[in-house]
Amino acid sequence: MKVMTKLFGTNGIRGIVNEDMNCDLALGIGKAWGTYLRKTTDRPKVAIGTDARLSNHMLKNAISAGFLATGCDVVDVGLVPTPTLQYTVKEKDFDSGVIITSSHNPPEFNGIKGVASDGTEFSKDVEEEIEKIYFAENYGLASWSDVGKLTTWDGAIDLYINGILKAVDADLIKDKKFHVVLDCGNGAGCVLTPILLKKLGCKITELYCELDGMFPGHNSEPLPENLQDLIHKVPEVGADVGAAQDGDADRAIFVDEKGNYIWGDKSLALGAKYATKENNGGINVTPVTTSSCFKDVVEEYGGSVIDTMVGSPVVARVMMEKNAVFGGEENGGLIFPEMQYCRDSAMSIAKILEIMAKENKKLSELIDDIPKYEVFKTKMPCPNDKKEIVMKTLANQTKDDSSVTKVDETDGVKLYLKDGWVLMRPSGTEPIFRVYSESKDKNRAEELARTYKKLAEKIIQNQ
Ligand code: MG
Numbered sequence: 001m002k003v004m005t006k007l008f009g010t011n012g013i014r015g016i017v018n019e020d021m022n023c024d025l026a027l028g029i030g031k032a033w034g035t036y037l038r039k040t041t042d043r044p045k046v047a048i049g050t051d052a053r054l055s056n057h058m059l060k061n062a063i064s065a066g067f068l069a070t071g072c073d074v075v076d077v078g079l080v081p082t083p084t085l086q087y088t089v090k091e092k093d094f095d096s097g098v099i100i101t102s103s104h105n106p107p108e109f110n111g112i113k114g115v116a117s118d119g120t121e122f123s124k125d126v127e128e129e130i131e132k133i134y135f136a137e138n139y140g141l142a143s144w145s146d147v148g149k150l151t152t153w154d155g156a157i158d159l160y161i162n163g164i165l166k167a168v169d170a171d172l173i174k175d176k177k178f179h180v181v182l183d184c185g186n187g188a189g190c191v192l193t194p195i196l197l198k199k200l201g202c203k204i205t206e207l208y209c210e211l212d213g214m215f216p217g218h219n220s221e222p223l224p225e226n227l228q229d230l231i232h233k234v235p236e237v238g239a240d241v242g243a244a245q246d247g248d249a250d251r252a253i254f255v256d257e258k259g260n261y262i263w264g265d266k267s268l269a270l271g272a273k274y275a276t277k278e279n280n281g282g283i284n285v286t287p288v289t290t291s292s293c294f295k296d297v298v299e300e301y302g303g304s305v306i307d308t309m310v311g312s313p314v315v316a317r318v319m320m321e322k323n324a325v326f327g328g329e330e331n332g333g334l335i336f337p338e339m340q341y342c343r344d345s346a347m348s349i350a351k352i353l354e355i356m357a358k359e360n361k362k363l364s365e366l367i368d369d370i371p372k373y374e375v376f377k378t379k380m381p382c383p384n385d386k387k388e389i390v391m392k393t394l395a396n397q398t399k400d401d402s403s404v405t406k407v408d409e410t411d412g413v414k415l416y417l418k419d420g421w422v423l424m425r426p427s428g429t430e431p432i433f434r435v436y437s438e439s440k441d442k443n444r445a446e447e448l449a450r451t452y453k454k455l456a457e458k459i460i461q462n463q
Pocket of ligand 1: 104246248250
C-alpha cells in the first residue's frame with residue numbers, strides 16, 4: 001500500500017515529468033478514476049485531450065491504459081485547449097473528461113486535470129475519492145472480455161468553435177472588422193483561436209501562434225513581463241485589441257489599442273458589467289480576493305455579487321446553483337454561463353469583441369469606465385497549526401472594532417472598513433498568511449494591510 005498524501009492541488013495533479021509526474025502515477029490514477037466511475041456507471045465513456053507539451057503522449061497513453069483496464073471506453077479528442085475538452089464532455093454526454101496539461105508552468109512540467117460529466121472541473125470531494133482508491137490500490141479491474149475500447153474523434157474543435165459563434169453576436173462582431181493581435185504563446189490556443197477570429201471577420205496579426213511544447217516565444221503565464229511583444233505590436237500595427245492565452249488556453253489577458261496591459265481584475269469587471277447590463281441585473285460570482293471594482297459595476301446595473309472561496313471549480317459550481325449571469329477569477333479566468341461553466345479564453349476574446357462592438361467604444365474607453373482601486377499584497381509567517389485559532393480570534397476581536405463594518409469568513413478573514421478591505425488568507429501549502437488589502441488610496445491600502453498584520457502577529461505571540 002502507498003503512503004497517502006495529497007495528489008490533487010488547486011489545478012489537478014502537476015509535477016516535473018519523469019520525476020513526480022510519471023507513467024506509473026498516470027496509470028494508477030487512470031485505474032483509480034476508472035474504478036470510481038464504474039461505481040455509478042456500467043460502461044463509462046471518458047474523453048481525453050492534451051495541450052502542446054512534449055510529454056503528452058506518454059501521460060495520455062498511461063492514464064488511458066488505466067481507464068481501459070477498469071472497463072471504461074476512452075475517446076481521444078487530440079490536442080485541444082482545456083475549455084474545448086470541457087465543452088466536448090458536456091455537449092457529447094461523456095461521463096468524465098481528462099486534460100493532460102500543466103497550464104502556464106514551464107515546459108518540464110505536466111499535469112492531469114479532471115472534468116465532471118457536466119463539463120465543470122472536478123470538485124474536491126471527487127478528487128479525494130479517487131486519491132483514496134489510488135493509495136489503497138483498491139482497483140476494480142475488468143474481466144478480460146470486458147476491458148475498454150480506445151477510439152479517436154476529431155470533431156471537438158469544430159463543435160467548440162460553433163458553440164462560441166452561437167453564444168455571441170457573431171454578425172455584430174463581423175461588421176466591425178476588428179484588427180486583433182493574437183498571442184497564443186505557442187500553447188493549445190493555436191489550434192483554434194486564429195480560426196475562430198477569422199470566422200468573426202477579424203484581421204489577425206499572429207504572435208507565437210505555432211504549437212510548440214518548449215514555449216519558445218515566452219513563458220506561458222500571461223504576465224506583463226511575458227507579453228512585451230504583444231504590448232508593442234498592438235499600437236505598432238494600429239490594431240483594436242491584443243489578446244493573449246495561457247498554455248492550455250483557459251485564461252485570456254488583453255492589451256488595449258494604445259498598448260496598455262489590462263490587469264485581469266479590469267477585464268473580469270468588464271465582463272460582469274455587461275452581463276449584468278444585458279440581463280437587467282442578475283447574480284455574479286467571484287472569489288473573496290477580487291477587487292471591489294467588480295461589485296461596484298454589478299451594483300450599478302442592479303445586480304448582486306456572491307463571494308466564494310478561491311478556486312475556479314468553486315466559482316463555477318456556485319454559478320450553476322444560483323443561475324448566475326457571470327463569474328470568474330481576476331487572473332484572466334472569465335466564466336460565461338451561456339457557453340459553459342468554466343474559464344474559457346477563446347469565449348472571453350469573442351465576448352470582449354462583442355462588448356466593444358455593442359458599446360461602440362475602444363477597449364481603453366471601456367476600461368476607463370471601471371472604478372480604480374489600489375491593491376496591496378504581502379504575506380506573514382504563521383505556523384500551520386495556529387492558522388485556525390488566529391483567524392477565529394481575529395474575527396472575534398474585530399467584531400467589536402467600530403471601524404470594521406463587516407467580517408466575512410468565507411475564505412480566511414476579510415474585514416471591510418468604510419474606505420477599503422483587508423483579507424488574511426491562510427496558504428494551503430506554506431506556513432504563511434497571504435495578506436491582501438484594497439482602497440482607493442494607495443497609502444491607505446498599505447496601512448490597512450500593516451495594521452491588521454500587526455494585530456494578527458500579536459495574536460500569534462499570545463497563542
Ligand atoms: Mg490555464
